[in-house]
Amino acid sequence: MRIVVLAGGRSSEHDVSLNSAAAVREGIAAAGHEVVDVLIERSGEWRHGADTLALTPGGGLLDADVVFPVLHGPFGEDGTLQGLLELLDVPYVGAGVLASSLCMDKVVFKEVLAAADVPQVPYAGVHLARWRAEPEAVLRELAALGTPVFVKPARLGSSVGIAKVSSETELGPALDTAFGHDSHVIVEGFSPGLEVECAVLGFGTEPEASVPGEIVLTGGADWYDYEAKYTDGGMELVVPARLDEAVLEDVRRLAIDTFVRVGCSGLARVDFFVEDGHRVLVNELNTLPGFTKTSVYPKLWERTGVPFPQLCDRLIALAIERFEAERSVAF
Known part of the structure; x- marks a missing residue:
């Protein structure tokens, strides 16, 4: 098949996207597909080689069978x-509009889980307008979370x-820094648990x-920051996580439940804290x-x-499966 790989983007994660896309292009080619690059x-300009692309609603994208977006952030x-x-009107890898938007907003995501009594750390959302209007009241409310946060x-x-x-x-300056990137900020309570991650693949209910x-920090950082994620030697991934088999199954079950609950498709990585060796928090x-x-x-x-x-091949197949399922109903 002919697969367009979308890379780059307008967000601060532009360079991370380019690194991810390079690996995806190689994986798609190894799976036997034709790769078409779009940067x-x-x-915000879309480019294919030296050409600037003009997009036409209903016109697809460069005659692609599937688009594989490899973009991170806004x-x-x-x-x-x-x-x-x-x-x-082209099949694409990954979650649709609603699930993508919902999961991108950490506050909304946590509120959806809270409505279903899914265990998670305590948290609070703050909007920039309220922070500017009532900073003292905001700080008083956030004090209930304690520290560290x-x-x-x-x-x-x-x-x-x-x-x-x-x-x-430190809370006020940290809020100011976060508001420099987004008008909506989340403050999360600290968990001393193990950081555990689980990958999900699929479409529909199964x-x-x-x-x-398990994420193990090896570079001296005391939390999983940007440097730990993207610097060689900053972290080690221990697979499987060092937990009892029953707890590992709880993680997998909650990963699938969360994936389905928010309407994801294709792929997702669900991140957890596991406290006291058994209490699993999304x-x-x-x-x-x-x-x-x-x-x-x-x-x-x-x-x-x-x-x-x-993995790349299965994600392409899932994109087509979802596209055909959604286009089979009358709008």
């Missing part, structure tokens, strides 16, 4: 790109703009979950996780018995 510049995995691909832009990834706050005096892996779900050969998502599937080219 989205930081300006304008890539937040539903905006997915909406554009829906208008182009993590302050994060609600709709960004790759640990950009995140701060670990160890005292109340997706598959990988063997869960942290977040990433609908377009990092996809280099050393990224957690493909490494977990490799350890589960799905090599990288086969």
Whole structure:
């Protein structure tokens, strides 16, 4: 098949996207498909080689059978790109508009899980307008979470703009930093548990979950920050995670349940904390996780018995399956 790989994008994760896309192109080619490159510049311009692309609703994209978006952050995995691909009327890998948007907003995601009594760390969302209008009231409310806490832009990834706050005096500056990246910020309570991640693959009500892996920091960082994620030697992935088999099954079950609950399709990585060796807390779900050969998502599937080219091939097949299922109903 003819597969367009979308890379780059307007977000701060542009370079991460380029690294992921390089691996995806290699994997797609190894699976026997034709690869067509499309670069989205930081300006938002779409380019195919030297040509600037003009997109036509209903016109597809460069005669592609499937589009494989490998973009992270805003304008890539937040539903905006997915909406554009829906208008182009082309199958694409990954979650649709609603699931992409929902999972990108960490506050909304946690509120959906809270409505279903899914265990997670305590949290609070803060909007920029209220922070500017009532900073003292906001700080009083956030004090109920105690310290340490993590302050994060609600709709960004790759640990950009995140701060670990160890005292109340650090909270205001951390909020200001996070608001420099997003007008919606989440403050999360600290969990001392193991950081465990699980990859999900599928469409419909019966997706598959990988063997869960454990994040072990090896580069001196005391939390899983940007440097730990993207610097060689910053972290080690232990697969399977060092937990009892029953707890590993709880992680896999919750990963699948969360994937289905928020309406995902194709792929996702679900992140957890496991406290006291048995209490499993859902942290977040990433609908377009990092996809280099050393990224957690493909490494977990490799350890589960799905090599990288086969993983790319299955995601392409799932994109077509979802497209055909959704186009089979009358709008």
